[in-house]
Amino acid sequence: MNRLYKIKLENIKNVRAGSICFFDGNKCLNLTGIYGPNGSGKTTFVQTISFIQHIVFNGISNSDFSNFRNYLEIFTNLANGFNNEISSIEITLRNEKGDFIFSTHFTVRNDRIEIIEESMKFRSNKKYSRVVELFHYNKYVTNANNSLPISNLRKSEAKKINKKSNLIELLVIAKMVNQDGGSFIFNSEFFNFLRKSNIFKNELLEGINIFRNFCLDLIIVDSQISGSIYTELLLPIGYAVDNSRGFVSLQIDNEDKIYTEQIVNAKKVIEQINKVLPILVPKLTISLKVKEFQDKEGKFTNIVVMGERGGHRYPLKAESDGIKKIISILSVLINVYNNPNATVVIDELDAGIYEYLLGEIISTISEGGKGLLIFISHNLRPLEVIDYNKVIFTTLNEKNRYIRVKIDSNENLRDAYIRLMQLGGAQEPLFIPVTDSKIRRAFRKAKDREY
Structure with a gap:
């Protein structure tokens, strides 16, 4: 069973930094609702996880997803939030063996996204295990010994890579990736190379397959759909x-x-x-x-x-x-x-659905769902029927966009959220209250002619 454990964002649209964990301690959650004011990073999360899915699918040859438009052009808006600073995403998947961590760094060049660095890491679930880097690609830093954009190689890996047939094949893959600006790790030719060679740790190929299977079971219902x-x-x-x-x-x-x-x-x-x-x-x-x-x-x-x-x-x-x-x-x-392997992300889940029925649907999945449902909503009814640890609130702090708010067991989360928005008291500001008198004055000031 592969579950989404955590996702971290840096310099993505209006999110300078933010992370969301989908576990409560060692227990995987089956539901996470994301709430917050407009422009505070909710849809950014949906687009981010969609971008990861496109990166992974782009390396699957002859798949049902081969007719997708070029993701490097679709998602250019993700990297335009902070004066074209390097944007990064780190996503962690967890299974019975441990954590597989994929990170990607990208920017916008020639009106499309260019992936400039990425890595795959692994941490065993055994006690005192440390994070081990399985593969590191950097488009603009080449290895002095073999001109490959692959760094942090172990001695055994470097020796096998420098074998002529392996080196030529990897150099061809690197040139292909360099030209299109896409992913090296999820490149289909690199995947085929890994299957027939015995150079890198077994967890690298395993991690790629885990991300593929996760994305095949990932369904995203965005606002366009x-x-x-x-x-x-x-x-x-x-x-x-x-x-x-x-x-x-x-x-x-x-x-x-x-x-x-x-x-x-x-x-x-x-x-x-x-x-x-x-x-x-x-x-x-x-x-x-x-x-x-x-x-x-x-x-x-x-x-x-x-x-x-x-x-x-x-x-x-x-x-x-x-x-x-x-x-x-x-x-x-x-x-x-x-399905315990299913992950479903729904933007604007509440749009058009009667709020009481919405609450009943959310409550049913929260109590008995086996997979993971992540939803974006503006309707506060679900806050009355789910636990506080299953809710993420977006904040006004672009450097800490996503937080959980702990409340007393006998307190209503909906009431607590409204109180924190109106009076403050959360670890980060959630909302700037606007009175109707301020809105009226702004409306009057904005008129451009007498009627």
Whole structure:
């Protein structure tokens, strides 16, 4: 079982420094909510973990994720927060053997991210174990003996690397990585090299595989995916059925051509959703309206998602945005409840969902979930139903963006949070109170003409 243990950020957007641990002592948490005012680092966390997923996926050849856009261009905004200072991310995964720690340092050059340094480390769970560096890459520091951008080599590693065939292969990989500015550790050619050679510690290849498996079980529902619900054209459904993970976008009004493999996944996920949906939204189920056609190009299928209540069947477009939001995320919530390897990150979880129902969903996962659900929310209802150690608050201090607030066992976390925002008292300031009189004065001052 691979679990997210900790993630640390430096110089990422509006986060000068911040770290979040997803364990309580030696116990892995199954839920973490992130709360705070606008612009305080909540979405930055979502984008950061998405960036790590793209780094790892970029090294997986012939995968379902090969059609992703170039992550080096997508995520340039991550490194633009502090005058292009070097940005860094450190992420730790924990399993029964120990901690695997991957760190990456990057900046923006020529309008895209360039990874300039990265490392993989390992710490055994045995008592008194220390952190051991397994591999260290630095794009601009080459080894004097072999011109490779790989440092801190052990004597046995350096001897084997200097063997002509190994050296040539690593130099070719280094040149490829240097040209595209991507990851060395998660480069597919380097992965193949590790599998056939016996140069580095076994934990290096093991660590790469652990990060790959973690990212394959990681599903991120960001604000762009959620926002597409409100277009009333497509319904993005996150799914986790059998060994398939990802999203499928389905028409909710007009019919749409769909690939055969997508139909298979869509039917499976709808069957799964219908086992829970009528409990959350009484008497509601969904189905696919399917039509098969034949033309010169061959057979294809048109589908549209339908809702059904009381024997009445209608296009799902007629339902509220809140119901469509629940349907969109329900499969991944079912997965994170049942699968101990699942990690699900949902930005703006509360958007459109009735707050009492939101609290019941969060409470259910908090009490019995086997995986890890990380959610961003502005609705404070979940604070009334989960323990304080499962909540992270963002602060106004850019050098310490994420904190936990300890409260008495008989105190309501929601009330405590409101009190700390209004009166202060937390280890870092959480919010600058703004009175309605100040807002009115600002509105009056901002007018540009007489009406």
